[in-house]
Amino acid sequence: MSTSTGLEQDAVRAEARRGLLIGLPAIATLTVLFAIPLIIVVAYSFGTRTRTGRTDFSTLDLSAYQRLADPLVLEIVSRSLGYALLTTVICLIVGYPFAYHLATRTPRVRAVLLVLVMLPFWSNFLVRTYAWRVLLGSDGPLVRLLGALGIDDVVLLFTPFAIVLGLVYGFLPFMVLPLYAAIERIDHTLIEAARDLHASGWGAFRAVTLPLSRSGVIAGSVLVFIPAFGAYVTPELLGGSRTTMLGSYVVRQFLSARDWPFGSALSVAILAVMLLATTAYFRTGGRSL
Amino acid sequence: MSALGAATARLRRPRPPRTLAPTRAVERLLAGNAWLVFAFLYLPIIALVVLSFNDNRLASVWGGASLRWYRELVSDAAVLSALRNSLIVAVASTVVATALGTAAAIALERFRWRGRRTFDGMLFLPVIIPDVTMAVMMLLFFVQVFRFAGNMLGITGAFGLTTIILSHVAFNISFVAIVVRARLAGMDHVLEEAAADLYASPWQSFRHVTLPLIAPGIAGGALLALTLSLDDVVITSFVAGPGSTTLPVYVFSLVRRGVTPLINAVSVLMLAGSMLLVIVSLSLQGRRTGGERRRDGQRSLPSA
Amino acid sequence: MSAPAGVGPAVSLRGIRKVFPGHRGAEDTVALEGVDLDIADGEFFSLLGPSGCGKTTLLRIIAGLEFPTSGSVRINGREVGLEPPDRRPVNTVFQAYALFPHMTIADNIAFGLRMKRVPSDEIRRRVTEALELVRLTGREDRMPSQVSGGQQQRVALARALVNRPEVLLLDEPLGALDLKLRQAMQLELKTLQERVGITFILVTHDQEEALAMSDRLGVMDGGELVQVGTPGEVYERPNTRFVANFLGDSNLLTATVVDDGALRLADGSIARATAGRPVGSTVTIALRPEHLDLRHADAPRDAHLDAVHGVVVKAFYMGSAIYYDVVLDGTEGMLIEVRQGNAPGIENYGVGERVRVRWNPHSTTVLAD
Ligand SMILES: Nc1ncnc2c1ncn2[C@@H]1O[C@H](COP(=O)(O)OP(=O)(O)OP(=O)(O)O)[C@@H](O)[C@H]1O
Ligand SMILES: [Mg+2]
Numbered sequence: 001m002s003t004s005t006g007l008e009q010d011a012v013r014a015e016a017r018r019g020l021l022i023g024l025p026a027i028a029t030l031t032v033l034f035a036i037p038l039i040i041v042v043a044y045s046f047g048t049r050t051r052t053g054r055t056d057f058s059t060l061d062l063s064a065y066q067r068l069a070d071p072l073v074l075e076i077v078s079r080s081l082g083y084a085l086l087t088t089v090i091c092l093i094v095g096y097p098f099a100y101h102l103a104t105r106t107p108r109v110r111a112v113l114l115v116l117v118m119l120p121f122w123s124n125f126l127v128r129t130y131a132w133r134v135l136l137g138s139d140g141p142l143v144r145l146l147g148a149l150g151i152d153d154v155v156l157l158f159t160p161f162a163i164v165l166g167l168v169y170g171f172l173p174f175m176v177l178p179l180y181a182a183i184e185r186i187d188h189t190l191i192e193a194a195r196d197l198h199a200s201g202w203g204a205f206r207a208v209t210l211p212l213s214r215s216g217v218i219a220g221s222v223l224v225f226i227p228a229f230g231a232y233v234t235p236e237l238l239g240g241s242r243t244t245m246l247g248s249y250v251v252r253q254f255l256s257a258r259d260w261p262f263g264s265a266l267s268v269a270i271l272a273v274m275l276l277a278t279t280a281y282f283r284t285g286g287r288s289l
Numbered sequence: 290m291s292a293l294g295a296a297t298a299r300l301r302r303p304r305p306p307r308t309l310a311p312t313r314a315v316e317r318l319l320a321g322n323a324w325l326v327f328a329f330l331y332l333p334i335i336a337l338v339v340l341s342f343n344d345n346r347l348a349s350v351w352g353g354a355s356l357r358w359y360r361e362l363v364s365d366a367a368v369l370s371a372l373r374n375s376l377i378v379a380v381a382s383t384v385v386a387t388a389l390g391t392a393a394a395i396a397l398e399r400f401r402w403r404g405r406r407t408f409d410g411m412l413f414l415p416v417i418i419p420d421v422t423m424a425v426m427m428l429l430f431f432v433q434v435f436r437f438a439g440n441m442l443g444i445t446g447a448f449g450l451t452t453i454i455l456s457h458v459a460f461n462i463s464f465v466a467i468v469v470r471a472r473l474a475g476m477d478h479v480l481e482e483a484a485a486d487l488y489a490s491p492w493q494s495f496r497h498v499t500l501p502l503i504a505p506g507i508a509g510g511a512l513l514a515l516t517l518s519l520d521d522v523v524i525t526s527f528v529a530g531p532g533s534t535t536l537p538v539y540v541f542s543l544v545r546r547g548v549t550p551l552i553n554a555v556s557v558l559m560l561a562g563s564m565l566l567v568i569v570s571l572s573l574q575g576r577r578t579g580g581e582r583r584r585d586g587q588r589s590l591p592s593a
Numbered sequence: 594m595s596a597p598a599g600v601g602p603a604v605s606l607r608g609i610r611k612v613f614p615g616h617r618g619a620e621d622t623v624a625l626e627g628v629d630l631d632i633a634d635g636e637f638f639s640l641l642g643p644s645g646c647g648k649t650t651l652l653r654i655i656a657g658l659e660f661p662t663s664g665s666v667r668i669n670g671r672e673v674g675l676e677p678p679d680r681r682p683v684n685t686v687f688q689a690y691a692l693f694p695h696m697t698i699a700d701n702i703a704f705g706l707r708m709k710r711v712p713s714d715e716i717r718r719r720v721t722e723a724l725e726l727v728r729l730t731g732r733e734d735r736m737p738s739q740v741s742g743g744q745q746q747r748v749a750l751a752r753a754l755v756n757r758p759e760v761l762l763l764d765e766p767l768g769a770l771d772l773k774l775r776q777a778m779q780l781e782l783k784t785l786q787e788r789v790g791i792t793f794i795l796v797t798h799d800q801e802e803a804l805a806m807s808d809r810l811g812v813m814d815g816g817e818l819v820q821v822g823t824p825g826e827v828y829e830r831p832n833t834r835f836v837a838n839f840l841g842d843s844n845l846l847t848a849t850v851v852d853d854g855a856l857r858l859a860d861g862s863i864a865r866a867t868a869g870r871p872v873g874s875t876v877t878i879a880l881r882p883e884h885l886d887l888r889h890a891d892a893p894r895d896a897h898l899d900a901v902h903g904v905v906v907k908a909f910y911m912g913s914a915i916y917y918d919v920v921l922d923g924t925e926g927m928l929i930e931v932r933q934g935n936a937p938g939i940e941n942y943g944v945g946e947r948v949r950v951r952w953n954p955h956s957t958t959v960l961a962d
Contacts (some may be wrong), residue, residue, distance in 0.1 A: 008611075010675055011660040019400025020489070021513055027392035027408055034415060037430035041422075044429055085576035098326045101319040113323075116572065120330045122512075122567045125520045126537045127556040130544055131333035134340060137548060139347055141336065169329070189348075201312060228417025232523050237544060249525070254428060264429070266320040267422040274417050481660050485678040487705035487756065490654035497704075501695050 031198040044264035053258035064265035073249075073266075079082045080246040083160065084229035087167040092217065094168070099179035099216070100209075114180070121173035126233055132166050133157065133237050158240030166234040171227055175220035182216025183209065222281045230270055246270060334560060341553035358554035368530070368555060372540040377450060377537055378525075379518040382457035387511045389458070390465025397466070398473040399481075416461040424527040427456040431528060448530030456528050458516045465510035466518060472506025473499075489568060491514075512570050514561060601670055602631035603760055603792040604655060609664035611650055611816075615952070618859040624650040626816045628664070632760075632794060632809075637786050639795045639803040643839065644815030649688075651813075652762050653900060655794065657681045669759055670690040676682065678710070682752035686763040690745050694739035699724075699733035699749050703757040723755040724820045743774045750782075763795045779806055800840050804828060812836050832961045837879040844929045845960070846901075846921075849873065856959075860923035864899045865954040877960045884956035887917060889940075890947035898951040903929065905946045910935075917942060919950055 019288040045075050067073065120128060135142050136156040146154050156162055186209060194204035232247035239245065246266065253263030299551070336462040341359075345352025362368055377542065396402070397409055484494035519537070526538045532544075536559065543552050609628040615621045634640045640648045654657040654666060657678035666673050673681055684705065692701050702723050706716045724730045728745035729740075737745055740886045746766060753761055766782070767775045783806045786793045797803050803810045804824040811821040812835075820832045828840055837843035848856035848864060850872050856864045868876045890902055904929070907918040917931045931950060933939065942948055 008660045008662045015400055016402035019396045019405070021403040022392050022394030022400065023402075023405075023408060025467070026389040026396070026412075029389055029458065030408075030415075030462060031413055033430070033455055034426070035411060037416075037426035037459075040429045040433055041426050066334075094326060096320070097308075097319050097322045103324045116327060117330070118565060120334065120512065120562060122516055123334070124537070124559045126522055126541060127337070127559050128555055130540070130548075130552065131337040133334055133544065134548055134553065135336055146411075169333070172326070201315070226417055227419065230421055232421050233541070236537070238540075247419065247523075250425065252423045254425065254527070260429070261427060264397075267425045270419055271422050272417065273296045278417050333763040378862055380726055477689075477691070479687055479689070479691045480693060482678070482707075483685070483687055483693070484686045484704070486658065486683075487752065488679045489704070490679055490708075491677075493708055 008177055013116060041264045041267055044260055045268050047261040047264075049259045049261050055260045062262040065269075068269060076244055076246055076249050077269075079243070083164055083167065084225050084231075085237075086164050086219050087171065087228045088175075088225045090164070090168050091172050092221060095172060095175035095179055095220065096217070100175050100183055102176070102180050103183040113121075117173055117176055121177075125170060129166050129170060129234050129237050132162065136165075136238070137163050157238065158243070160239075160240040160243055161244070163235050163243055166238040166242055167228045167231060170231075170234060171224045174223040174227070178219035178223065179213065179216040179269060182213040182219075186212045188219060218281060218284055222277055226277060227272055229273065299441050312490060329448045333553075337553055337568075338548040338557050341550065341557040343550060343553075346550060348389075358550045359558075361551055362509050362554045362558070367534075367539065368536070371534050372534055373535040374450060374453075376518060378453050378457060379453045379515050382461055382518050383511055383514040385454075386461035386514045387507060390462045390510060391469050391503075391507055392474055393462065393466040393496075395468035399478070407542070412463050412466055415460045416467065418460075420521070420523040422525040423460055427452070427459065427524055428527040448465070448528055449533045452528040452530070453525050453533060453535065456484050456524050457521065460524070461514040461517060468510035469503060471507075472503045476502050508570060508573070512566065515566065519559075519563065536564045601634070602667075603634040603636070603669055604632040604794070605665075605667040605670075606630045606651075606655075607665045609651070609654060609661045609666070611647070611654065611659065612662045613938065616900055617871075621918050624816050625654070625661070628816075628818050630811060630818060630821065634669075635790050637783070637793045637794055637795070637806060637808045639797055639807040640813060641797060641800060641811040641827040641840075643799070646813040647805070647816040648813055649764055652685070652764055652794065652796050653703070655760070656683055656685050656762055658685075669722075676788050680682065682759040684750045684756050684758040684761055686746075686753050686761070686766045688764040688766070688768060690737075692745060692748055692752070692840060694737055697734050697736060698729065698740065701737065701748055702733075702752045705753065709756070714781055723751040726754065726789075743771055743778065746770065746778065750785075754785075758791060760792045763793060765796055765798065768798070775802075778889055782806065795867060803839070807927050814839070829956075830958050831879060834877060834879075834960055837958070837960060843883055844882060844885070846878050846929070848876055848878055850876060858901055858921075858923075859901060860901055860903075860921060862899070862901050864957055866880040866957040866959050868959045877962070879958045879960055880929075881956065882916070882930040882950055883914075885929070885931040885933075885950050885952050887919075887931055887940075888934055888949045888951060889942075890949050891931040892949065895951065897953070899957070900949045900951040901929075902947065902949050905942050905944050905948055906942060908942065915941065917948075919948060921950075 042059070044055060045064050046062070047055040047057045048059060048061065048063055050056045068077075079185060102110060102117070105113060134140055137143070138155070138157065140157075142156060143154060146152075190212070191204050191206050193206045195201075199207055230247050232251060234249055235243060235245040239248075250263050250266045250270070253259045253266065257263075334549060342354045342356070343350075343352055344355040344357055374546055393408075393412060397412070399407060431446070431448065431452050436446040438446050478497070480498055481494050484498045485491070489497065521535075522537045522541045526541070527537050529535070529538060536555070540559075543549070604769045606631055610625070613622040613624055618737075628651060640651060642648055644888060650659060654661050655668075656677055657680075659674065660675065664733040668682060693704065699720055700942050702720045703716050706719060711719070720733070724733055727750055729744060729747055729751065732740055732744065736955070737748065740748070742791070749766070763782075767778050772780060775926060779802055782793075782795075795803070795806065807824060809821060809823050810827060811818050812827060813819065814835045820827055820836045822830075827836065831837035831840060831843065834845060839844065846858060848858050850868045850870050851857050851863065852872060854865055854867055856866055856868060856876065856878065858864055864878065868874075870876060887905075894900070901921050903919040903921040905917050906920050909916040912935070914935050915933050917933065921929055929950060
């Protein structure tokens with residue numbers, strides 16, 4: 001009975017054409033300004049540095065990648081991982097109760113508090129980090145306060161402490177917001193049900209709230225870990241020569257050492273870690289960041 | 290039921306339990322933690338503002354309040370030129386990225402086409418990629434472009450505002466697209482079908498139905514793009530040329546040489562700028578949603 | 594399945610097939626298969642069927658919101674083919690109304706006219722008329738969120754009708770309303786349709802709604818249109834088991850064709866009905882519970898009625914009627930439901946009692962499957 005008129009295919013094709021057309025400017029831009037640069041970086045990572053600091057592509061090899069196993073590089077990588085993980089854990093420990101507190105306020109209070117959390121997030125990141133440099137400096141208010149308390153000769157700036165503090169300060173809102181969203185979504189009656197089934201307050205929290213806010217915990221952790229691991233501004237402003245993180249090390253390859261192949265290999269490695277972290281995130285059932 | 294009966298019934302009815310709120314002691318701990326977090330978030334900012342008014346060159350010595358550093362700042366040609374560059378870059382890259390990102394969001398959310406998933410993945414990468422990697426990518430890209438242009442076409446390119454703007458567009462498209470797409474996903478597609486059913490062409494449907502409804506998302510995406518552009522140090526410093534330094538890059542280079550009250554003043558101005566931006570956008574949003582109730586139809590469709 | 598003779602059909606569908614391709618290895622969904630249908634001008638036609646049978650898809654194909662995989666769609670004789678929805682003289686009342694949340698009620702209603710570039714004073718006049726038609730005068734400056742569900746439904750109706758479409762499509766327009774409002778709106782909708790004389794195609798789950806409002810209705814199952822007819826035809830003469838059970842309740846009995854006008858039932862008794870099948874073949878007949886009545890098994894026979902015997906196993910007292918479950922002789926526990934009117938003087942039967950179940954041969958329907 002039915003005679004194929006191809007109506008539908010025509011319609012589907014027309015729609016596909018229109019979609020592609022609308023997306024085309026962005027696709028073209030991202031291809032030129034993102035995909036091609038990415039390919040170029042990968043290409044550089046297989047080159048070698050000539051004596052004059054130029055890059056030689058005639059012998060594509062893995063020498064830049066082999067140098068990733070240098071003890072110095074490994075030290076910097078593990079330091080970056082350590083700082084990033086520590087930052088993530090601190091953000092979680094501080095941020096969870098904070099987000100919980102926010103989520104249990106009345107809607108009006110909640111709205112105000114949320115704006116207060118967002119405001120620093122929207123303010124200039126460099127300036128906020130710079131503020132800590134002023135506060136922690138050797139003639140800054142904190143050191144003088146400690147001195148007045150009888151604790152002399154403390155060095156706060158240019159220490160791992162300063163870096164982690166700066167990272168926590170910079171990325172705490174990334175932890176709080178998804179946690180808040182997850183906790184706020186939880187159906188209150190579930191907790192009532194748990195209490196009704198003789199769970200203690202803590203028991204109900206562990207049985208209901210914590211598992212149901214898991215998505216927020218994971219999203220927040222990924223959102224903090226990723227920028228913390230690749231951080232540049234914070235360790236540059238608050239760290240010292242013995243607290244070099246990966247971001248600064250990469251920059252150094254380009255701006256002072258002029259070892260572009262090695263810098264490119266490092267960049268590719270960082271990208272790989274990021275992709276791993278996000279893939280793990282999506283594997284654990286995370287939705288869009 | 291008598292009035293008295295109703296009143297006592299109301300008294301006897303248990304207040305709805307705040308079940309998420311735990312016991313008093315825990316509640317106090319949580320509140321304490323919240324106060325500490327807010328203090329942690331705001332004290333550095335407040336300290337910076339205070340110090341920017343300190344007449345003394347040393348941060349540790351209070352020399353009385355003065356506008357000395359602000360005065361010095363407005364006559365500092367380097368700061369002013371950096372500020373000018375920053376604004377040019379931020380506005381230009383935001384406008385371009387918002388247009389492209391919105392189009393990308395619509396193409397991804399409302400149409401099915403081959404390559405859609407690949408594009409979706411590509412769009413996601415700039416969000417998770419660290420600044421340093423992005424900076425390296427842009428630097429090497431422009432170096433190659435300039436080399437190619439020089440060798441093949443005899444054109445000499447140079448790092449400058451254009452390269453900075455292009456780099457900012459590259460990372461901002463994705464952020465705008467994500468924000469707008471979330472808004473689009475929350476908007477029922479049936480509204481667009483209803484518009485088409487009521488004789489609206491695809492363009493009219495977009496203009497009169499889709500656009501007004503996703504406008505807050507577009508504004509949010511643009512604000513994010515503006516903020517990210519004004520925040521950026523690393524990428525910009527990689528692709529900046531002589532004379533095209535932006536304010537954050539300039540401040541960053543100053544800070545590395547040491548802290549001065551002048552930087553405090555610049556920083557406070559930058560903070561004030563970003564906060565102003567957020568507050569304006571929040572109040573605009575507030576008016577938008579509040580107005581819906583008050584407007585009562587004085588507004589009408591712009592006649593087609 | 595042709596429309597009543599006279600004017601040409603307002604909507605004419607031929608061989609409509611719709612396949613939704615499965616995504617990422619999932620199987621394709623055949624939402625519609627071989628749908629042929631003519632709907633007359635000015636007719637109130639309902640599409641009825643269980644969830645997922647393709648009602649919405651068929652409506653969307655007529656509106657142009659979806660294109661058929663194959664088949665032809667004509668509106669007032671014109672092939673609409675690939676015409677997009679904005680070029681079709683058809684308007685839709687969407688299931689959840691799809692009112693534009695950022696426009697006032699007046700702007701919602703005026704939308705279609707503005708898109709067609711009708712002069713603004715005419716728009717004003719027609720919007721006012723439409724508001725009167727759905728009794729919403731005075732509410733025109735409110736936003737959709739500021740009026741009740743029933744009023745939103747009427748706005749959706751006005752927004753479609755104001756364009757004077759040749760065909761109005763309604764996808765479960767009353768589904769979101771509570772029972773009372775729904776019944777009031779059913780009446781209103783029917784009256785309105787008679788007044789404006791526009792062809793209405795209504796999709797509904799609700800059989801009573803379909804029976805009460807339509808001039809004709811079509812029953813769909815699994816993407817196919819299984820029966821089309823007036824409410825009386827479809828209810829009284831269902832053509833398949835599916836229709837017999839979907840519209841009201843039916844008792845289905847298996848029978849063997851004895852000769853041209855007679856069927857033999859399981860207990861050996863004869864039912865008078867024309868099957869149109871060869872002698873010896875097995876058919877299914879449908880009997881509505883309300884067309885059956887009960888007598889004591891030993892009561893005198895009535896030559897005008899057909900009957901089977903059985904034992905009452907359950908009696909449900911429902912006020913105006915009593916329902917009996919009767920196990921028929923010669924079947925293994927096969928139940929037949931009888932709805933006996935509960936008037937004074939009508940006898941009641943107890944569980945375990947032997948009864949005769951009787952019916953008028955005219956109420957026997959021989960099913961096609
Ligand atoms: N866009 C689509 N993509 C894939 N499958 C679809 C799509 N739309 C409908 N279907 C499938 O087609 C079949 C018919 O759907 P349709 O919406 O027409 O049913 P319906 O009769 O309107 O059901 P209901 O009464 O629940 O509204 C269903 O199996 C449905 O899952
Ligand atoms: Mg449906």
